[in-house]
Amino acid sequence: MQHYQFEVDEASSKKRLDVFLSENLPEISRSRLKKLIDEKRVTVNERSRPAGYKVRVKEKIEFHIPPLEKLDTAPENIPLDIIFEDEHMLAVNKPAGMVVHPAPGHSRGTLVNALLHHCKDLSGIGGVERPGIVHRLDKETSGLVLIAKTEAAHKNLAAQFKKREIKKEYLAFVKGNVKKENGTINSPVGRHQTQRKKMDTRPEYGRPACTHYEVLQRGKNWTYIKLYPETGRTHQIRVHLASIHHPVIGDKLYGGKNPNSGTLKMERQALHARYLELNHPFSGTQLSFSANLPFDMESFLQSQK
Numbered sequence: 001m002q003h004y005q006f007e008v009d010e011a012s013s014k015k016r017l018d019v020f021l022s023e024n025l026p027e028i029s030r031s032r033l034k035k036l037i038d039e040k041r042v043t044v045n046e047r048s049r050p051a052g053y054k055v056r057v058k059e060k061i062e063f064h065i066p067p068l069e070k071l072d073t074a075p076e077n078i079p080l081d082i083i084f085e086d087e088h089m090l091a092v093n094k095p096a097g098m099v100v101h102p103a104p105g106h107s108r109g110t111l112v113n114a115l116l117h118h119c120k121d122l123s124g125i126g127g128v129e130r131p132g133i134v135h136r137l138d139k140e141t142s143g144l145v146l147i148a149k150t151e152a153a154h155k156n157l158a159a160q161f162k163k164r165e166i167k168k169e170y171l172a173f174v175k176g177n178v179k180k181e182n183g184t185i186n187s188p189v190g191r192h193q194t195q196r197k198k199m200d201t202r203p204e205y206g207r208p209a210c211t212h213y214e215v216l217q218r219g220k221n222w223t224y225i226k227l228y229p230e231t232g233r234t235h236q237i238r239v240h241l242a243s244i245h246h247p248v249i250g251d252k253l254y255g256g257k258n259p260n261s262g263t264l265k266m267e268r269q270a271l272h273a274r275y276l277e278l279n280h281p282f283s284g285t286q287l288s289f290s291a292n293l294p295f296d297m298e299s300f301l302q303s304q305k
Contacts, residue, residue, distance in 0.1 A: 002065040008055045017044065018051040020061070027152035028065075032126055036063060068124040071116065073102050078114035083289045087121060088153040088282045089146060090131075093291040096142040096268045100133055115147060123150045134158055135232060140250075142294045143170070143273025148281070156281035161232060169275035170227040170237055171216075171293060173300060174246040175255070175264065178223040182214040185240040189233040198253060199235040201243045209233045211240045219304050222249060222264055226274075237271060249300075270297055 004025070012020055021033045021042070040048040042063040044055065055061070081093040092111065099106040102113065115131040116122075125132035125148065132148035134157040148154035160166050188206025192198040200206070210230040217224035223246065227237055235254070241247055242254035249255070250266030277288045293301070 004061075004063055004065070006061045008057055008059045008061065010057055012055060013057045014054045016051065017042070017049055017053045017055055017061075020055050027150075027155070029126070029151060029155050032151065035127070036065065041066070066127070068129040069127060071128050071130040073112060073116060073130070074108065075117035076108060076113040077117050078109065080114050080118055081291075082118075083144065083291060084287070088150055088280070089148050089157065090115075090119075091276065091287075091289045092145050092147060094137055094142060094145050094273075096140050096294065096296070099139045100136045100145065111145065119149060121149065125151050125154050132157075135161055137273055138235065138238075138269070138271075140268035141271045141273065142291075142297075144276050144289055144291050145273070146276065146278070153281040157278070160278055160281075164230055165279070167275070167277035168229055168232075168273070170229070171272045171274050171297070172225055172227060172237065172241070173249045173264075173266070173270035173297065174223050174225060174241055175249055176221060176223065176246050177218060178213075178215055178225060178244075178246055180215070182212070185211045185213070185244060187240060187243055189236055189239055199233070199239045201239060207231075207233060209236050209240065211237055217301075222304070224301065238269065266296065266300060268296070270300065272297055 006024055018030060018034050018037060022030045025033065034051050036042055037051045042048065042061065044053065044059050044061050082090060083093055084091040094111055099110045102110050112131060119131055122129055122131060124130065132154035134146045134148055134154060137143060137145055146157055148157055187201035187209060189199050189209040190202055190206030192200040208231065212228040214226045215223055216226055229236055238248055238251055238254045247255040249264050249270045251269040272293060275290045279285065280287055
């Protein structure tokens with residue numbers, strides 16, 4: 001159990017209690033601090049106060065952070081393709097078919113199950129002993145996923161994603177012949193009005209979304225492209241490509257009635273998160289990770305020659 005004690009100085013007088021704590025403990029998320037305040041674990045001059053309480057000069061603020069709660073998810077000895085690891089974070093090359101988070105119908109065999117077995121030095125995220133998934137890939141998308149081991153690393157990496165400071169690069173095989181050598185799809189993405197499992201490009205209710213692309217190779221009725229998403233909306237790349245009538249080959253949700261047609265056959269959507277560039281959450285050093293085209297996509301490429 002960690003114990004913290006502060007005395008309010010002149011410069012901090014009249015600041016909200018949650019703001020004061022956030023400024024003095026940047027490694028802990030604001031939401032986590034607010035939860036501790038709401039649970040009455042924080043005292044000001046030995047009295048619990050709400051998050052919006054305005055602190056005053058010379059007031060003494062004390063609190064304990066309780067031990068981490070155990071996550072109700074079983075560790076599983078599942079092999080991981082680890083691209084990078086240190087005490088703060090990991091970069092993992094996720095195979096297609098693996099779900100990132102446990103969910104109804106997917107309580108086992110997920111990336112989180114595998115990470116709980118692999119990581120013996122988790123300091124926990126949000127008060128729970130669990131790996132911090134910073135961003136997600138769809139089940140059938142392969143490629144790079146970042147995982148934070150500490151609350152401070154999770155907070156930093158999440159901020160880099162939010163500020164669009166992390167460079168992301170994907171590879172995909174799409175139906176049809178994309179006319180332009182490169183281009184930008186700038187269409188809002190939001191939940192489909194009638195099909196709740198799908199996203200849609202409807203400007204009246206979607207959130208801004210932007211994807212740049214570059215053609216790498218052309219086939220008879222397919223195109224191999226590289227994609228640079230600026231934003232990270234749910235299903236963004238898949239729904240954007242479908243919106244310009246070039247859905248990802250094998251995409252059962254956005255590929256129409258025949259996601260695999262003719263010689264264009266993939267058991268899953270042909271989308272791979274190939275490259276990430278970011279700053280290390282602790283040292284600030286620039287890092288870049290890459291994951292080669294997986295076997296099934298490489299085989300497709302070779303079969304089309």
